[in-house]
Amino acid sequence: MERRSFLKMSAALGCAASVTGCKTSSDDANVVPPKPPVGEEQITWSSCLVNCGSNCPVKVFSRDGVITRVETDHDVVDGDDIYQVRACARGRSLRQRTYAVDRLKTPMKRVGKRGEGKFVPISWDEAAKTIGTKLSSVINEHGNKAIFRSYGSGAYYGFASNACFNRLFNLNGGCLNAYGNYSWAQQMEAAKHTFGTGSTTGSSTVTLSNSDFLLGVAYNPSEIRQSGSGEGYDYLKALQKSNGLKVVMIDPRYTDSMLGKESKWLPIRPGTDAAFAEAIAYQMISSGWVDANSLDFINKYAVGFDADSIAAQQALFAASGDATKQEYAKVMKPEENYRDYILSQGIYSDQPLKTPEWAEKITGIPAAQLEQIATDLQNAKAPYIVVGAGVNRQANGEQSMRALYMLSVLTGKLGTLGSSNGELPYMSSMSRAGIPTGSNPVKESISFFTWSEAIHHGETMTARSHGVRGTDGLDTPLGTNIKVIISASDSSLLNQHAEINNTARILEDETGVELIVSCDCWMTPGAKFADIILPDTSWLESNDLVNDSYASGALGYITAMKSAIEPMWDCKSMYEAAALIAKYMGCEAEFTEGKTEEQWLEELYQKTKDNSNNLGVYPAFPATYKEAQEIGFFRKNMNDKHVALESYIKGGKPLSTPSGKIEIYSAELAWRAANWDQESKTQVKGDTITAIPQYTVTWDGYEDTDTSTDFPFQLAGYHTKGRTHSSYHNVPWLREAVEDAVWVNPMDASEQGLNSGDEIEMYNERGSIAVKVRITPRVAPGVLALGQGAWFKPGNTLGSTGHIIDEGGAINSLTRYQPSPVAKGNPQHTNRVAIKKI
Incomplete structure (x- = not known):
């Protein structure tokens, strides 16, 4: 027997054995019997439909109703416009996931x-x-x-x-x-109240090649968007095409989006991003650079930088005849303007100056580095600023997002090819x-x-x-x-x-x-x-018609999925x-409209084909869905070089904010501050609404003295390559390939007497988890970093705060249910914990 044939048969036998091992209370008579395949190998197309932003196609090989292997797309030669859509390790492990021992078999x-x-x-x-x-x-x-x-x-x-x-x-x-x-609750509110947009309308990643300075805050496309056609791929291509691009990354972790691709990594304490932004803003304003270089832009396109702009907008709202805007006008306060806040003058004169030295103590980033970033932003012709979603999943993340969005406004270079406004990149599908x-x-x-x-x-x-x-x-x-x-x-x-x-x-x-x-x-x-x-049914058992999801990058695609095997069990x-x-x-009758699944898919395929006009699709769509299934995969470069706010800055199209302008001061948030329950009523530290972005000391944040003594470490969650959220956690291959361990800085490990491989209990008042330690300088001192999405698995042992220890290591055993003040969203990256060696 040839080695290749032997491996195929072994794989199939392994599948069957996995299926046999799926023990539930259902009748074992439904179990697929293990037997070597003898028929002809079949090839079908399916897709990895997990929530990473890219529905990567996969090529499925089966024989006698048993999946033997899964491969990724390699049907074209890579070029600038058309290229392979290579699935990551998760998509390539779909055979193991389909035959997982915990598959549900029957109602x-x-x-x-x-x-x-x-x-x-x-x-x-x-x-x-x-x-x-x-x-x-x-x-x-x-x-x-x-x-x-x-x-x-x-x-x-x-x-x-x-x-x-x-x-x-x-x-x-x-x-x-x-x-x-x-994923995006607080940043969606922040973008709405700043730009009147969704939070994913930043400049397309491909336009980064036209930039001369990239400031990425919690931006990690190489791990979050791994697809061979996704944002991570676009990011790498843009870096290769750029000429002299300076890349500064701000993150508590040294991520795979860096690894030498960055000019500088500056580790930051979680939840202090607004203080980071305010120090840079202070440099740009106090030095006189804004007045000399971008004030005309700000006065023309934004409202709220100074008291006069707020007063003028207040008068317009009051005279508008619009009842909602008139309500806004009643609560607007020109004295609460951004310039006075940043410079600690006017009603803010009792607050500390937002100097780099002030921010250094909070963020952990040296003042000189903050000054340099301000200089870089000022000197850049097309500064590309992008803020990852991790910032918005913090206590009062709305404030941090709006504070960081402000940096793009202060540069006065929005609407320029190569620049962006801080939002996640726009991608068309x-x-x-x-x-x-x-x-x-x-x-x-x-x-x-x-x-x-x-x-x-x-x-x-x-x-x-x-x-x-x-x-x-x-x-x-x-x-x-x-x-x-x-x-x-x-x-x-x-x-x-x-x-x-x-x-x-x-x-x-x-x-x-x-x-x-x-x-x-x-x-x-x-x-x-x-x-x-x-x-x-699993994806490999399904017929369907799927597109490239929401963050697949420049290349769009459609997969006409064809089941590789019949639905198993019941x-x-x-x-x-x-x-x-x-x-x-x-x-x-109303639900099905009298159609079979096959008829539904044919109808949806025809609508899809008509909407696409078949222009630029490779290969061209055939006449019927069944024919499309035989081809399987269709791709098209969307050629979308979206520039954030270009239609407003250069085209004169008003924004969807109440004022029609960029809102440094949000009248709607001023109204919510006056009318919604917030910190003054709930007594939750930092959960407050303000009309302008402001750094606030929050519960469980770096400066929260209420919890820092008992729980001295900040815990940052992140997305691992071995899961998308919690999906794929039950695939042993991926658990072996991507370690589930908490990252600990060597200085902290030394103080705690820890070695890599040690098991610790990590706990707070909300729960306890057991997790292994990985000592690495790739995480900031005082910060522990743990991949989110591990499956909750309570054991039999009480932890240090009286909770059953979660042996699965789910980070949400430690996170807090505390809806954010504006979005009422999840602040699941704001955590303080203590650790103890087991």
Whole structure:
């Protein structure tokens, strides 16, 4: 036997053995028997649909209904316009993930306490009837606002997605809406109140090659966007094409986006980014450079730099005849202007000067380096400033994001090719049609992050207290608690939500939410808290039509996925699951429209093809979806060199802010400060709203003396190459390839008597985790860095603060549930901890 044939057969036998090892309470008769493949090898195209921003295509090889191997795209020769879309290690491990030992095989219902993970198998008919009957009952008793679909981002399908559940709900009166997301909540609010845009409309990454200075704050595309066509790839190509580009990276960690590609790495203490920005602003303003070089730009395109600009805008609002703007005018205070704040004059005269020396004590970055960055920004012809999302996932991250956005305004060079405004880069994707969901009749929405609070307190949550949207007034309550949760492709039910131990207690209480449904492929930590489990089909078992997602870079693409194997065991797609539930809610005909899955996909393919006009697509789209599946993969360079704010600066198109200008001073935030509950009422340190960006000392921050003694280390979470959030954690290959260990600076390790490989307990008042140590100078002193997304696995040992030690090492065992002041978003990178060697 040839070595290649032997390896193929061994791989297939390994798959079968893995499947055989999938033990659940279901009948073992459904297990695929191990036998060597003898038929002809089949090749199909599928996709890695994980939430990294790129739906990378994968080429799947199978024989006799068994997947033998997975390869990445290598069908073209790399060029400037068309190139290979190489999947990272995660996509290449999809065979292992498909045959994981914890695959869900059959619908199940809970028989023990929530969270115990005790289930018995049931039929699909019983599962659908139970869910459909309960949904109808809850809607009749409590209304549609009592139904909540936690937003799942674990699978970016095109057709058989969690949108199918939205379609189901909307056909039955809707469900409680949610706004924001765990990734970008606070930066979306910061961008809205500064530029009137979303937070991902910065200049395209490819335009970085036209810049002469890159300032990256928590910017890490090489680890976050690993796809061979993604932002990380565009970043590397831009660095290669640039001529003399100076790269300064600000981050608590020395990331893989550096590794010699940077001119300078400056480690910063987590949560102090606003102080960093203010010191640079102080240099630029106090030196007179702004007055001499960019003040005309600021006066023309922005409002709020000085008192006169605020007073002028206040007068315009008061005379506008717009009731909302007139309300804003009543609370606007010209004395609260940015120049006076930065220079500590006027009403801010009792505050310390925002000098580099002041910021050095807070950020840990030497004053001379802060001065140099100010000089670099002033001298740059096209400064490209980009702020990663890690900054916004801090306590009062809205403030930090707005403070950093200000640096681009002060340069006066916005709208110039090669410059950017601090937002994440804009990326256009190839359009693909998805299943229509209809409109949601429910007008109210809560922040995505406050769902766990709405289980017991939704009735009283208001716009004033919790940022509820769509109510009739500030104090009109939502009016109902959440009674049913549908969790599909979603680990925010437990693992990715803050403060896991508290979330578990909420879910365990059956007097709160009455039905929890988990639709997934694997027994995730959250699935153990479900009442009904629905086994989804994996990507390699699915037919679908998917695009390149939201951060794939310059190259757009479409994959016509074709199942490599038939759905295993008793798994069904989310479309099939929702259709079965629709039957018991009396809307099956409306849900399916009489179409089979094959007919739906053909219709969606035709819409996709018509929208693309086939221009520039390689190869060209064929006539039918089935023909497209045989080809599998289609690509097109989007040739998008978007420049942030160019249409406003050079085209005169007003921004979507209330003033139509860049808002250094936000009148809407001034109004919220006057009307929403915040620090003065809640007594939460640093959770305050201000009209201009201001550095604030927050709970669990570097300067929080309330917790620094008991919990001396700051803990920073980051994204590892071995997972996307919590997805792929259950793949042993990736656990071997990417170590799950907490990074500790050598100075801290010496003081604590630690060696690499030691196991420690890391704890605070919210929980305890067990984790291994990796000693490295790639993390700032006083800061511990831990990859987020490890699966919660409570053991049997009490930790130092009375919590069961989480042996899985989930960082959210330590994070705090404390919605941010403006976005009501997640501050999960703000943590203080203590450590103890086990």
